[in-house]
Amino acid sequence: MKTLVDRIEQYIKQLLDMSLKGSIELKRNDLAAIFMCVPSQINYVLETRFTNQQGYYVETRRGAGGYIRVIRLSIEDDAELEKMLNLASNKKVSQQAGECLINRLTDEEFLTERENVLLKAFLDTSNMPIEAETADLFRSHLLKTMLLCLLRENI
Amino acid sequence: MKTLVDRIEQYIKQLLDMSLKGSIELKRNDLAAIFMCVPSQINYVLETRFTNQQGYYVETRRGAGGYIRVIRLSIEDDAELEKMLNLASNKKVSQQAGECLINRLTDEEFLTERENVLLKAFLDTSNMPIEAETADLFRSHLLKTMLLCLLRENI
DNA sequence: TATGTCAAGGTCAAAAAAGGTCAAAATATC
């Protein structure tokens, strides 16, 4: 059973897919009306499903004629991957951050669905008898290694 | 006279048999209502009857719209993989042993060439500032997780 | 130019809707 957030998320992503520019403009109140919910629900969707980490950028404007613009950032070239590599080298990679990164790479078709499941399972250290510090280090190792493999292209 | 656990276990297994994907989604509260028991009884059933060793993998999500997903692993048709699962659970997995396992799985076409490269890179902890003990633990975690993923019927 | 109005969107915290944990009590089993 899909939740409201899920449906709104899907709707926005569909709009993005259809748009040629990779960005769309919304009216918060209109969207809320379509889904028959309170306007702040839209903010919740944006905050939880369209973050920077997840590969989106959101611009808004208040007042009369206000809007919400959702921009999909794409990983066009290796430069973007290297940026991620930097992130992964930061020693501290929470499980959540790691999952975000993997989901994003999957969205952009750098990883297959199977690899996605596999990698996310690896990142999950919840049943490993180690300290948080070590877990973060471990994840950082995995992500870095994975990105290097991707960069070393065509395997 | 069957116990409550037994009946709930049977019910879930029936649902799994009927599902085409080898996985089902439950609502903990609904199930508890059906069997007129406390919700935590469902957890007990899952913990005691649907473990990895018994061939199941359970995913859950909390909060509104939460669910419990039970995934059946295809262990019966693959006694070989089950043996490996045991091996990987042995806490101590040297890098060499890990690579052997991965190569073997690749030979038998359970893993793609790409996954092979990726996984072997993960196993290499030589540039991680950790003790040998911890490294073995990591490898064991990776291998076990990998095997569980391979056994999942739904990916 | 300064000001008021109204149409957006923003914030934040409470309520609701799930699922999780843990230990005590009750039953079974040996």
Place this chain on the structure above:
DNA sequence: GATATTTTGACCTTTTTTGACCTTGACATA
């Protein structure tokens, strides 16, 4: 009778939904 397994319930955490109240900006108008 001792031990193992099952059942129950009180309390906790996570995620979503809702609503009351706040801020911003365009436009009209004095």
